Amino acid sequence: MGRIGNWFRKKTSGGGENRDIEVEYLRLNFKARYHSFKLLISANNKSLENMADIERALQGHDVFGMGFIKSRVTAISVSVFSMITHLKTITGGKYPGLEPAFFKIEQVIAEILNPKKPAADPRLVIAFKDVEPGMAYLVGEKMDHAAEVKNSLGLTVPEGFAITSTAYELFMKENRLQSEIERVIQSAGPDSQGPFDILSSRIRTLIMDARIPEPLEQAVRAAWQNLENAKGGSVRLAMRSSAMGEDSSENSFAGQYRSELNVSIDGVFDAYREVVASKYSVKAISYKLNRGVRDEDIAMCVGCMVMVDAVAGGVVYTRNPVDAADTSVYINAALGLPKSVVDGQDTCDLFVVSRAVDYEVIPARIFGDDPLDFVMVSQKEPAMTIRSDIREKKFKVACLDTEGVRREEVPQDMQTEPALSEDKIRELFELAVMIENHYGCPQDIEWALDRDGRLFILQCRPLKQMPIKDMAGNAPLDDAPPPLVQDGLTASPGAGCGEVFQVMKRADILQFPKGAVLVVEQALPAWASLINRASAVVTEQGSFAGHLANVAREFHVPALFAVKDAMKLLTPGETVTVDADGSSVYAGRIESLLRNKPRERNPMEGSPVFETLESVSRHIVPLHLLNPDSPEFAPESCTTYHDITRFIHEKSVGEMFQFGKEHDFQERSSKQLYFHVPMKWWILNLDDGFKEEVQGKYVKIEQIDSIPMLAFWKGFTAKPWDGPPPLDGKGFAAVMFQSTVQPALNTGMPSKYADRNYFMLSRNYCSLNSRLGYHFSTMEALVGDNAAENYVSFQFKGGAADFERKMKRVYFIGELLERYGFRVDIRQDNLTARLEGHDRESMVKRLQVLGYLTLHTRQLDMIMTNASRVIYYRDKMIKDIDALIAGATVH
Amino acid sequence: MENSTKSGLKVLLVDDEDRFRNALSRQLSVRGFRVFEAECGEKAIEMTIAERPDVVILDQEMPGMNGTEAFDELKKIDPFIEIIMLTGHATVEIALYIMKKGAFDYIMKPLNIDELLYKIEDAYTRRLLNVKKTNTGSGRGLV
Known part of the structure; x- marks a missing residue:
């Protein structure tokens, strides 16, 4: 400030000191360039960190949502665009090809993130009778199936109408809900379990407060009136979620969304809001995240x-979901409404019906050559109930006279009566098989029996059966202890081990430790958000037809339901092994049961969210511009954001060095390092990297005040280089051959490849471009008191030997860097290593490691095919480095 | 970091979420900034005329005049004002639109307060440099 002030005074007083004015002017310009350079480096760093986040996410260890993708892509786009702007400032617009290259990539990414939607159907409400096959995009899968069963198969499905996806979009748009919801989701921070309930309740409030658009209100009232006219009296409705993608074969969304039962016309719009809001219930948010479903793909019909x-x-399963070899039909039945079956709240009856079987005529020639050996079987076995589990049904769910439903006690004498007669079992069985035959795959069907004895189909969806490979039986137990529990139904097969954690209320969800065994009284859908964190599930109530069982199977989590007194028998904190197949729970860890546990898989793999990130990352992360000396190193060759950042970084460093020379500006020209003797190292002080103003062409190491540079230098000079390793004949021949093929590698020749090392520095920053011998490396570091900003990045390439030896050295260096905490990436013979977020002391040590390796890995490529020499050098280097960073003197 | 630039640095916070704005305001004040607050775009214009802030933290989504609209108005009042856009709903399109217009940066909630502090200081440095360059550069292009 003072200097600038002086300059102003000089200028205005017209002193005519042109040289001073010129110098002051250059200072200001250099300062502006340096500032842009600093911002450019910071943006580069930010974009690389975000790219690393994307790569980590693609490794599949954690779940992530679209919010993660959008925020990372936005952050990277902003950083890359900033870098282009800053480079423009530094160079005066020398690389006009960068912006077109950037926007070309940006366009491709935008198309992946915002795919075009098909033209919408304008109808807000559609009566079931008007729903045609293939209208799932308008009415959701669930209603599409219900209407198909009604219209095509002629089965009894209650009358009704669907509120369409067009209506949903109108509702969201008029209330500006989508962007508001995305804002709330993003502001909640990283995608984890913790803030889901706050998040969910904030979104619910937004939706419950939203206005129903007038055209929608009119359409619903008219549809309601039509139903009443047809019936000749007032009606109550069940309002069921029918979201896009719900009930598909990939994702069942079982019980994730809400149904409102026995709704009157007065409550219809609140019920609509409730169902829409259930898209953001804790369990639905968690399910979508874990299954990689894109929120914007789901319109709630x-x-x-x-x-x-x-x-x-209740619910009919047309096959056994946990045993693909079992063709029986499973009928779960409760008294009252089917709600208590699907919610897993109460126990229910189970009827298992074997199918009618036709044996065919089998010509024995298949088995043998004798034409007389001819077996003919023509036998028909009728369908029959092979198992009836009549359970004590203490509660049922019933309609209230006015509106809504309630759970009420079943009279004592009715509790042990079967919920269905043999006739109705047979009728239901036939309906179920008809539906399965129609769709050609196993079905999960919700049904109801009214007071007049009519059976209604309420909904149906594909039933997911466990693949046979996932159901591999476990090894028999050798000397396992007697089980703590031997009871229950296999709701999801397999075995899991963990500490018992009992969940009694919603607040307990937040405390649930990853890998624990979830033990609950009722198999409520609310516990679904814990499934992916649990190693196994044990419940006292519920059946394998409930929503929780469905979700457990989808996530391959073993589950054992209807275990009497599980909450009493399984003590919190105790480690147990749950054997869902054997309906047993053992104390401790039973390896023989866990041995055949299905491989844990990343449930997101192959999901829409995962695929979106994969597609997007292809235009962001790969680096193609590897060699700055190649003619391909140009803006036009940049096909990813990483290419652009690499190009800009390289050019910006070069430009900063040129400034002093181009403008004959002594104090911002580079100086030669004087370390005992003049070295082939040139140093540019960007800002406050020198302790004092340095005159002349040399700077001594004692005059330098840059934390990262001094750390690097300490490592570099800690131990003198022994010179090139003694060559074996083959290694020498390899280097000689490459030198003749690539004359530039021969240091004896005047070439731009000769040793040259450039440091740029300030007190906290340092970058180094170095060519030592035949290899080329760059290092950049920011080290200060703010650990969050600190980073070191290192890039290494080249060597004089053939490709195999170069690669071996790259891996040798990579292994050493990983040992000292760097994140290493190797592509061809190009190694990059990064480290960030550590405190100052720790960063200084890592820079010492880099300094040491920069010197001591010179020409090591020559001995890289000699295993014993490699081991010798590795051990020696580790010893030296350990001593160096421990602060001891290295001899 | 040039810590000396901080003294007297005037920051205007524009966000319709009172709790967020008040909390951020407190955090910036204790770090030595002079902080002004506005809950909407219209108020931000008034405050910019009255207080001449150096750096504005401007929320994108606000009822009435949104962040993008307010951006243009603030730049008309003071072309050197540095604006850091803030959003709870990241979209690449809006981010690049506003960066092309000359925003200093575009950052997403939830905020890392330390990162924001560095950005404010960097934005202020850029403002000072731009003002100086304009004052000294009459008749000369930049080198």
Whole structure:
């Protein structure tokens, strides 16, 4: 400030001191360039950190949502664009090809992130009878299936209408909800379990406060009136979620969304909001995140069905979900509404019906050559109930007279009565098989029986069966202790081990430790958000037809349901092994059971969110511009954001060095390092990297005040280089051959490849471009008191030997760097290593390591095919480095 | 970092979320900035005319005049004002639109307060340099 002030005074007083004015002017310009350079380096660093986040996410250890992708891509785009702007300032616009290259990439990414949607159907409400096959995009899978069963198969499905995806979009748009919700999600921070309930309740409030658009209100009222006219009296409706992608074969979303039962016209719009809001319930947010479903792909359609005041209801599985070899039909039945079955709240009856079987005529020629050996079987076995588990049904869910439903006690004498008669079992079995035949795959069907004995199909969806390979039986137990528990139904097969954690209320969810065994009284859908964190699930109530069981199977988490007194028998904190296949729980860890545990897989792999990140990353992360000396190193060759950042970084460093020379500006020209003798190292002080103003062409190491540079130098000079390693004949021949093929590698020749090392520094920053012998390296570091900003990056390439030896050296260096905490990436013979976020002392030590390696790995490529020499050098280097960073003197 | 630049640095915080704005305001004040607050774009314009802030932290999503609209108005009042856009809803399109217009940066909630502090200082340095360059550069292009 003072200097600038003086200059102003000089200028205005017209002193005519042109040289001073010139110098002051250059100072200001250099300062402006340096500032842009600093911002450029910071943006480069930020973009690399975000790219590393993307690469980590693709390794599949953690789950992530679209919020993660959008925020990372936005951050990288902003950083890269900033770098282009800063380079423009530094160079005066020397590289006009960068912006077009950037926007070309940006365009491709935008198309991946925002795919074009098909033209919308304008209808807000559609009666079931008007739903045609393939209208899932408008009414959701669930209502599409229900309407198909009604219209194509002619089965009894309650009358009703669907509130469409167009209506949902209108509702969201008029209330500006989508962007507001995305804002709330992003502001909640990283995608973890913790803030889900706050997040969910904030979004719910937004939706519950939103206005129903007038055209939607009119359309719903008209549809309701039509139902009442047809029935000749007032109706109550069941309002069911029918979201896009719900009930598909990939993701069942079982029980993730809400249904509102026995709704009157007065409550219809609140019920609509409730169902829409359930898209953001804690369990639904968690499910979408874990299954990699994109929030914007899910429009929430709502099915409105005339309410069946059921005396019994439940779920039919047309196959056994946990045993693909079992062809029986499984009927779960509760008294009252089917809600208690799907919610897993209460126990219910189970009827297992074997299918009718036709044996065919089998010509024995298949088995042998004798034409007389001809077996003919023509036998038909009828379908029959092979198992009836009649359980004590203490509670049922029933409609209230006014509106809504309630759980009420079943009279004592009814509790042990079967929920279905043999006739109804047979009728239901036939309906179920008809539906399965229609769709050609196993089905999960919700049904209800009304007071007049009519069976209604309420919904159906593909039933996911565990693949046979996932159900491999476990090894028999040799000397396992007697089980703590031997009871229950296999809701999801397999075995898992962990500490018992009992969840009794929602607040307990937050405390649930990863890998614990979830033990609960009821198999409520609310616990679904814990499934991916649990090693196994044990419940006292519930059946394998409930939502929680569905989700456990999707996530391959073993689950054992209907275990009497599980909460009493399994003590919190105790380590247990749950054997869901054997319906047993053992104390401790039983290896023989866990041995055949299915391989843990990343549930996100192959999901839409995962694929989106994969596609996007292809235009961001790969680095193609590896060699700055190649003619390909140009803006036009940049096809990824990483290419652009690499190009800009390289050019910006060069430009900063040129400034002093181009403008004959002594104090910002580089100086030659004087370390005992003049060295082939040139140093540019960017800002406050010297302790004092340095006159002349040399700077001594004692005059330098840069934390990272001095750390690097300490490592570099800690131990003198022994000179090139003694060559074996082959190694020498390899180097000689390469030298003749690539004359530039011969240091004896006048070439731009001769040794040259450039440091740029300030007190906290240092960058080094170095060519020592035949290899080329760059190092950059920011080291200060703010650990979050600190980083070191290192790049290494080249060597004089053939490709194999060069590669071996690159891996040799990579291994050493990893040992000292660097994140290493090797592509061809190009090694990059990064480290960030450590405190000053720790960064200084790592820079010493880099300094040491920069000197001592020179020409090591020559001995890289000699295993014993490699081991010798590695051990020696580790010893030297350990001594160096321990602060001891290295001899 | 040039710590000396901080003294007297005037920051205007524009965000409609009172709790967020007040909390951030407190954190910046204790670090020595002079902080002004506005809860909407219109108020931000008034405050910019009255207080002449150096750096503005401007939320993108606000009822009424949003951040992008306010951006243009603030730059008209003071072309050297440095604006850091803030958003809870990251979109690449809006981010690049505003960067092309000359925003200093575009950052996303939740905030890392230390990162924001460095950005404010860097933005202020750029402002000083731009002012100086304009004052001294009459008749001369930049080197």
